Amino acid sequence: MSAGLSRCAVPTSIHCDHLIQAVDGASSDLQRSIVSNKEVFDFLESAARKYGIEFWKPGSGIIHQIVLENYAAPGMLMYLPFLTAFARTKYSHTPNAGGLGLLAIGVGGADAVDAMTGTPWELKAPHVVGIHLTGQLSGWATPKDLILHLAGKLTVRGGTGRILEYFGPGVTAQSCTGLATVANMGAEVGATTSTFPYTKNMCAYLHATGRGAVARAADAAAEKGLLSADEGAEYDEVIEINLSDLEPMINGPFTPDLATPLSKFGALVQESGWKDELSASLIGSCTNSSYEDLTRVAEIAKQAQSAGLATKVPFLCTPGSEQIRATMERDGITSTLQDVGVVVLANACGPCIGQWKREDSKGEENGTYYSNNKINFKSRNDGNRYTMNFLASPTIVTAMAFSGKLTFNPMTDTISLPNGQLFKFTPPSGQDLPTKGFAMGNTDYYPSPVPEPQPGTQPFWTPESKGTRTSTLKVLMRVRGKCTTDHISAAGPWLKYKGHLTNISENLLMTAINDEGGDMNVAFDHDHDSSQSRSDTIPNVAKRLKARNQPWALIVDENYGEGSAREHAALQPRFYGCAVIVARSFARIHEANLKKQGILPLWFIDKADYSRIGSGDVVETFGLGDLVNGNGEEVVKLRVTNSRGEFFEILTRHTMSSDQVKWLKAGSALNFIRSQIA
């Protein structure tokens, strides 16, 4: 709409997966959420109709699962509009589709606009890291443990600017959906994407999901030597992993790269003084709700049930799509899970996006839970920063639910039964694909492919305002340490305001730590008048600066903006008048989002300079004018004047391409696109 086009330039789809709150089960949760988010869903549906966009309504499933089941194809370069004509996928976990042997690169919503408007999209050419897989997974180890292990090795920054290409004999034995899990969580090490050579299991998955023609085309291409690495391909780096050495991993708390093998986890719990008590278990989501995952989980549930056990803690399961939900119901998986106390939620992100209404919330004593999701940042799932959260495979998460303990190791430990006997699980095997094929479920959830636009439709919309820029800025604050997009724009209850920038901006940086004082959600207003206090919440101080028409800068630490691609994390600071963010380093997608929204990301050349700038300092930029006029250097000099009137200079560098500079000049990428179309 903002671009002034009458239809999308490429086939596009909308997926309503974030706003379904998990309370007491699929049916009532879905109905309640449809009513409470009616305005948002109506807007999306009417916009889809007007512009000929496929609309996957609330309850149809999670975008990444739907993309894998319906749109992804081997060899595809997903996202690049001039090659593949797909704008279907946004969000950082897009690489999930890589399970089908393609390059699926996650982008933010603002980048998706490039595809939808037919604008070229650019990405700095990544390095390629080869991950050589040998051996085979056995016992309790699953593909999830492979990526949890790799996350521990690479850390959340280790994949930045890199594509992870898996190769070797260990790849072919994995199911397509197992590889999707590995690719999905590649985003957690910052990788641009992850990919695999085409395998027989991918072919089988394509047939099982009704895409025989795509499978035959992929087979023909593979026979010509395509869809796999070239003979003798060289990588920028090779990482060796012997799958036979892998054991289940537990990652966390609060970051996905803190990896501990299960056999050592009990000792870690004791050393750390954590209470050996589990509060909840969560399975499913876009990461681990494949048929294989669910049959494994059901096998564990059956073993436990035959021994007379039920789950000891609340246990939630989120199916990734209507197809998965219907298939698990038809094949008796749902009833098996429900018999042991599992609550099956709506086909949506649910707790993974913070839509978890925990009835047992206990403030600072909120306990610990296991999930097979991919993100475990503080406050992510239940909005409580005291909750400890660990990532593990769905099978481990399930076994833990029957023990009720953090330290339970199903490979070695037993559970006492009421009759005094001891029960021990045997490793589950699971089934890659359903023998009877996938069930479609409720066909109302499936949109008609590439519908014709209905220009007469009148969607609700809010015009965007254009901002002004100046090169004299006030520093709002210096953010300490990890600052993910969840810290910048929290999810959970805030998601209902996604269409209301003023409302959602009230959560700006509310869980970020101010490096000056170490407090959360505290900022200082150095120009306060006598009626105001100097210290206030971060959004309130940002609002004060906006009210004074004072553009501001933010000083941030390493990997700023990691996590979800959430474009509101860039929109909100821009809304309050942020013009520049200076970081020790940025996460790739978030840096692109900032540029799209007209905020200039700058990198400290000397990272020690981070500590030299503080709140209230005045920053002037030198070289920015030249940059905006298209003849700037990579280096942007900052002249900083502190509250004592002392000044000093700091060197930073920008990463703006000449096209991106045009967005800065226009105030945002959309402003620029619109000016070109008008």
Ligand code: F3S
């Ligand atoms: Fe996937 Fe939704 Fe979580 S897209 S990562 S289940 S928020």
